[in-house]
Amino acid sequence: MSLDGTYDPDNIFAKILRGEAPxxxxxxxxxxxxFMDVFPQTKGHTLVIPxxxxxxxxxEEDPQILSPLILGVQRVARAVRAALEPDGVVITQFNGxxxxxxxxxxxxxxxxxxxxVAVGRHAAGGMADLNELKDLAGKISAKIA
Structure with missing residues (x-):
C-alpha cells in the first residue's frame, strides 16, 4: 500500500480497539x-497505537492525536526498560x-x-504464544508510572 489511501476500519488494530480481536x-x-506484538522481533516487542x-x-495524523501518542510511547518505553532491563531500546515507526x-x-x-542478541525479522519466528505475551505484558504493565 502506498502512503495515500483510505483508512480501513477493519484493520487488525481497529479490531483490537473495538474488542473484536485479542x-x-x-x-x-x-x-x-x-499491547505486545504477536510477531515479536525481540523479547518484549511492544506496540503503542492511538x-x-x-x-x-x-x-496523515492530526497533531492533537500525536501529542498524547508520543507521551504514551515514552511512558511505555520507560516501563519496558524498567521491567526487562535491556541494554538499549529501539523505537520505530513506519509509513507506507x-x-x-x-x-x-x-x-x-x-x-x-x-x-x-540479534533482532529477528517481523513474523519470521511465527506467532508468539499469547500466554507468554500476557506474562510479559503483566511485567511491563507493573512498571507503568
Missing amino acids: CARVFEDDHVLS KHSTARNLL AVAGQTVFHPHFHILPRWEG
Whole structure:
C-alpha cells in the first residue's frame, strides 16, 4: 500500500480497539492503547497505537492525536526498560508498505535490545504464544508510572 489511501476500519488494530480481536494489553488510557506484538522481533516487542485515529500513517495524523501518542510511547518505553532491563531500546515507526508498514493505522514499535542478541525479522519466528505475551505484558504493565 502506498502512503495515500483510505483508512480501513477493519484493520487488525481497529479490531483490537473495538474488542473484536485479542491482545496482550500493556497499557491503556483515554488516548492510547499499548499491547505486545504477536510477531515479536525481540523479547518484549511492544506496540503503542492511538485510540481515536482514522489516519493510515503518522504523516496523515492530526497533531492533537500525536501529542498524547508520543507521551504514551515514552511512558511505555520507560516501563519496558524498567521491567526487562535491556541494554538499549529501539523505537520505530513506519509509513507506507515500502517503508515496512504492515498495519495501516499509526503505531510505534518499542523493541528492547541486548548486547549481542540479534533482532529477528517481523513474523519470521511465527506467532508468539499469547500466554507468554500476557506474562510479559503483566511485567511491563507493573512498571507503568
